[in-house]
Amino acid sequence: MRIAELSRRTGVPVPTIKYYLREGLLPAGELTSPNQARYDEAHLHRLRLVRALAEVGGLSIAAVREVLGALDDPEKSLHKAMGTVEVAVSSPVAVAEDAVAHAQAREFVERQGWTYRPRSDAFQSLVGVLATARELGHERFVGQLDGYARACGPLAEQDLDYVLGAPTKDAALEVVVVGTVLGDAALAAVRRLARREASGRREDAERGSAAGEGDREAAGGAAEGDADCR
Amino acid sequence: MRIAELSRRTGVPVPTIKYYLREGLLPAGELTSPNQARYDEAHLHRLRLVRALAEVGGLSIAAVREVLGALDDPEKSLHKAMGTVEVAVSSPVAVAEDAVAHAQAREFVERQGWTYRPRSDAFQSLVGVLATARELGHERFVGQLDGYARACGPLAEQDLDYVLGAPTKDAALEVVVVGTVLGDAALAAVRRLARREASGRREDAERGSAAGEGDREAAGGAAEGDADCR
Numbered sequence: 211m212r213i214a215e216l217s218r219r220t221g222v223p224v225p226t227i228k229y230y231l232r233e234g235l236l237p238a239g240e241l242t243s244p245n246q247a248r249y250d251e252a253h254l255h256r257l258r259l260v261r262a263l264a265e266v267g268g269l270s271i272a273a274v275r276e277v278l279g280a281l282d283d284p285e286k287s288l289h290k291a292m293g294t295v296e297v298a299v300s301s302p303v304a305v306a307e308d309a310v311a312h313a314q315a316r317e318f319v320e321r322q323g324w325t326y327r328p329r330s331d332a333f334q335s336l337v338g339v340l341a342t343a344r345e346l347g348h349e350r351f352v353g354q355l356d357g358y359a360r361a362c363g364p365l366a367e368q369d370l371d372y373v374l375g376a377p378t379k380d381a382a383l384e385v386v387v388v389g390t391v392l393g394d395a396a397l398a399a400v401r402r403l404a405r406r407e408a409s410g411r412r413e414d415a416e417r418g419s420a421a422g423e424g425d426r427e428a429a430g431g432a433a434e435g436d437a438d439c440r
Numbered sequence: 441m442r443i444a445e446l447s448r449r450t451g452v453p454v455p456t457i458k459y460y461l462r463e464g465l466l467p468a469g470e471l472t473s474p475n476q477a478r479y480d481e482a483h484l485h486r487l488r489l490v491r492a493l494a495e496v497g498g499l500s501i502a503a504v505r506e507v508l509g510a511l512d513d514p515e516k517s518l519h520k521a522m523g524t525v526e527v528a529v530s531s532p533v534a535v536a537e538d539a540v541a542h543a544q545a546r547e548f549v550e551r552q553g554w555t556y557r558p559r560s561d562a563f564q565s566l567v568g569v570l571a572t573a574r575e576l577g578h579e580r581f582v583g584q585l586d587g588y589a590r591a592c593g594p595l596a597e598q599d600l601d602y603v604l605g606a607p608t609k610d611a612a613l614e615v616v617v618v619g620t621v622l623g624d625a626a627l628a629a630v631r632r633l634a635r636r637e638a639s640g641r642r643e644d645a646e647r648g649s650a651a652g653e654g655d656r657e658a659a660g661g662a663a664e665g666d667a668d669c670r
Contacts, residue, residue, distance in 0.1 A: 332632035402562035404592035
């Protein structure tokens with residue numbers, strides 16, 4: 211197919227496809243003439259993957275490149291792919307060394323019975339968040355962590371089951387990549403939906419009356435600004 | 441204090457502070473001469489807040505502006521602030537209408553006993569993620585949602601408790617803002633730590649032997665690529 215059809219079938223504008231081609235995220239098509247290339251189903255799938263990572267997952271182009279590298283890696287190690295994706299999806303947090311935040315993060319990790327890995331991106335990211343909370347005077351924030359851990363334990367098992375349920379090794383690699391990125395995006399959306407519900411329920415409870423659907427809709431409507439009017 | 445001290449105490453480079461000033465995220469200091477301004481503790485706190493939102497939270501400048509607007513809003517409505525923050529932290533997902541994905545999202549929401557709000561950002565975001573999963577051939581993905589909902593119910597209650605635990609109304613507004621943005625960042629970090637642990641445990645189980653800390657460290661080390669070597 212030509213680039214116009216690639217664009218039509220994926221919803222990605224032609225200039226964006228050309229950008230991805232220039233950045234090497236998408237392999238070149240087969241040149242049928244000096245100015246025209248043809249693309250096949252593999253290009254289609256790769257383009258959809260790039261779109262999923264960049265637009266739905268919000269990854270930078272550099273991060274997308276890292277992740278695609280893991281997929282194309284002949285070694286095809288699941289653990290390596292998981293590691294690459296994890297690093298790619300996390301935004302680096304420049305952390306000024308905050309000893310108290312570091313200690314809080316360490317105590318938290320050890321309280322869960324987890325291994326203390328101070329040089330890992332995830333641990334450093336957590337220290338950065340705790341340091342930021344402290345610097346803003348939010349001393350209570352650290353108390354939120356145990357609840358997060360309680361939620362994340364089952365989620366981690368679920369994520370692994372999903373990855374390991376893939377039919378082939380090649381499929382598993384892509385499942386790791388897509389599952390992680392889309393999983394994070396889905397979790398964020400579900401989290402917002404759950405918060406909206408909880409917030410609406412508390413509003414109803416405060417009102418004290420048997421609030422009908424109309425009231426809940428109005429209360430819920432206020433919670434997302436103009437969003438419902440789009 | 442002068443801008444150099446503001447920079448030193450927050451870790452934000454002077455050019456970045458000047459950028460925030462130009463963008464109106466930070467109010468101008470008090471001019472003491474045509475080329476010099478003085479800043480006070482309020483500026484310091486505001487700058488830390490901007491840094492938390494933009495650098496730790498990863499919000500765009502436009503989103504930071506929206507969120508600060510909610511904080512400065514004389515009406516000081518908690519629900520309005522929550523709504524503004526929620527919209528600001530979510531990346532808009534351009535959704536080509538996918539009826540199957542929409543139906544999947546609706547069934548999911550109704551299965552939880554939640555209100556179906558098809559025009560809300562959160563719902564549309566979920567539809568977009570499901571549509572992307574389907575388009576990539578990941579038919580199993582929708583099965584992950586119920587587990588996410590189970591985790592997010594308690595998290596939503598916890599988030600609300602945190603917000604409502606603030607001492608004053610002004611403090612509550614900032615807690616909504618910071619709690620949401622930092623909370624998401626902390627949850628993402630904890631999620632990665634939990635996944636790392638779960639992955640390591642399964643590796644140990646596969647090995648079958650009584651894997652010691654050394655083995656787990658090695659197994660865990662592979663899961664984050666070069667991260668541990670930084």
